[in-house]
Amino acid sequence: MIELKKNVAFTGPQGPVVLVIMDGMGIGKNPASDFVKQANTPNLDWLHENALYTKLRAHGVAVGLPDDGDMGNSEVGHNAIGCGRIFEQGAALIGKAIASGAMYADGSVWHELITHVHDQASTLHFIGLLSDGNVHSNINHLESMLRKAKEQGVKRARIHALIDGRDVPPTSAFEYVERFETFLDALNADGTVDYCVASGGGRMNITMDRYDANWDMVKRGWATHVKAEGRTFASMQEAVTTFRAEMPGILDQDLPAFVIERDGVAVGPIVDGDSVILFNFRGDRALEITKAFEADELKEFDRGGKPDVMYAGMMQYDGDLGVPARYLVTPPAIDRTMSEYLSNAGVKQLAISETQKYGHMTYFFNGNNSGKFATETWQEIPSDVCPFEDAPRMKADEITAAVVKAIEGGEYQFIRLNFPNGDMVGHTGRVDAVKLAVEAVDEGVGKIMAALKQTNGIMVCSADHGNADDMCELDKKTGALVLDEQGNYKPKTAHSLNPVPGIVYDPSGLANARLADVPNAGIANLAATCITLLGFEPPEDYAASLVAVG
Numbered sequence: 001m002i003e004l005k006k007n008v009a010f011t012g013p014q015g016p017v018v019l020v021i022m023d024g025m026g027i028g029k030n031p032a033s034d035f036v037k038q039a040n041t042p043n044l045d046w047l048h049e050n051a052l053y054t055k056l057r058a059h060g061v062a063v064g065l066p067d068d069g070d071m072g073n074s075e076v077g078h079n080a081i082g083c084g085r086i087f088e089q090g091a092a093l094i095g096k097a098i099a100s101g102a103m104y105a106d107g108s109v110w111h112e113l114i115t116h117v118h119d120q121a122s123t124l125h126f127i128g129l130l131s132d133g134n135v136h137s138n139i140n141h142l143e144s145m146l147r148k149a150k151e152q153g154v155k156r157a158r159i160h161a162l163i164d165g166r167d168v169p170p171t172s173a174f175e176y177v178e179r180f181e182t183f184l185d186a187l188n189a190d191g192t193v194d195y196c197v198a199s200g201g202g203r204m205n206i207t208m209d210r211y212d213a214n215w216d217m218v219k220r221g222w223a224t225h226v227k228a229e230g231r232t233f234a235s236m237q238e239a240v241t242t243f244r245a246e247m248p249g250i251l252d253q254d255l256p257a258f259v260i261e262r263d264g265v266a267v268g269p270i271v272d273g274d275s276v277i278l279f280n281f282r283g284d285r286a287l288e289i290t291k292a293f294e295a296d297e298l299k300e301f302d303r304g305g306k307p308d309v310m311y312a313g314m315m316q317y318d319g320d321l322g323v324p325a326r327y328l329v330t331p332p333a334i335d336r337t338m339s340e341y342l343s344n345a346g347v348k349q350l351a352i353s354e355t356q357k358y359g360h361m362t363y364f365f366n367g368n369n370s371g372k373f374a375t376e377t378w379q380e381i382p383s384d385v386c387p388f389e390d391a392p393r394m395k396a397d398e399i400t401a402a403v404v405k406a407i408e409g410g411e412y413q414f415i416r417l418n419f420p421n422g423d424m425v426g427h428t429g430r431v432d433a434v435k436l437a438v439e440a441v442d443e444g445v446g447k448i449m450a451a452l453k454q455t456n457g458i459m460v461c462s463a464d465h466g467n468a469d470d471m472c473e474l475d476k477k478t479g480a481l482v483l484d485e486q487g488n489y490k491p492k493t494a495h496s497l498n499p500v501p502g503i504v505y506d507p508s509g510l511a512n513a514r515l516a517d518v519p520n521a522g523i524a525n526l527a528a529t530c531i532t533l534l535g536f537e538p539p540e541d542y543a544a545s546l547v548a549v550g
Ligand SMILES: O=C(O)[C@@H](CO)OP(=O)(O)O
Pocket: 023, 024, 072, 073, 074, 075, 135, 136, 166, 167, 285, 423
């Protein structure tokens, strides 16, 4: 059994240690684009001046992504925070499996899927996010697989393309649509194959729901991709153009569903005998559509008959549940998480957030496993199903109230929570709402501080990556706002490459916590920090604690 040693110099605070993750609230480079900075945040400002405060890296190789051009995201961020080490993540592992050819080797799942298509004289389908955001998917992976399929004699492929605008600029669809249609034209040019887009829609409208927040999205995705039911167009280009003309200002992520037809017939319903690859590698938004393909019985919606297909995910999405049954690349083996260590040490732990980020604090935090350790309690506050720019406080007040109650109750020694506001509202690109979102988080932090002061507990406050800190496009060289022809800034909906705060607030001072000298500190250092503040010595191979105590 993995164990923690007690620290003799400091055996833990009287009250709990509370880890606050302010999702998507980093430290911006330009105040004009930084709506964390622009918001009224008396509590965070006070902490900046008076608490232990440092900057932490939360993107690129610091969280296991292929390179420092990759923005952080919730999956890799919470993985790093929860397991205290940096694992090479999905995006990097798939890139390597493709480059080495291991993904396509004889005996691989890929090989099985292709053999199935040959044996059944059927169609190979791909469903996934069409962008190079590298958060949920990468269009390069899709293109590599299509080239390989042609090489291996697959005659018919159909792509069900989800439009992004959330990990890439908000209305950048054509960049990917044009690139992809040109790519397909080249593959089809010699007449030996028939590969085309069959359906699609905005990623926040169909298919990619998470944490059971809104199964209607999956229901719409199923109707679109599998049943080929819905509004029809001759091409993806035509669909996007039409929707934009009909709904001025619509963001790519919200585009309605579309089905592609030729001569009055849908080109690619998914039918018995087909092979289906979900080419998204990240699990949260892949688990529900995977369930729709794999489960014998589904209570969430009526599938109207499930085709008998061979289904695979790009990765295994849930290590505990073993979902999906087939996957192309093995995920990082994230083990010995902080939750497991603390559970073995008998530390009672509470994880809490609202639905939209609930799995971040549980499943992602525990290394993409949905199982709970013995001393853990998980609490979900149901999220509203609404545009979050219209309700930027989201459930911050309810989360705060539950955390304060838990602090005062004295049952838990470690409480971890996620405030989704900065990120979820940040993704809408609506800067006024973002300010209100950040202010709601600041108020929550203030109330948690007050409760910790009463109980002699300690707060560690940070973020998983930036978003609200970078709401406008900035010039890559000068850092100045990029303006359009009318002199308006260009809104950004994606995460940022910015660092995030690492704050330790110890109102009683009993831990005698002081910042340690940790070069290149990142969010992976937060696990050892919490363990240290709880009165234990962190595991030797964990990224070092940001503080020394005792
Ligand atoms: O909404 C999501 O799926 C991602 C962005 O693609 O955001 P986060 O990583 O913060 O969950």
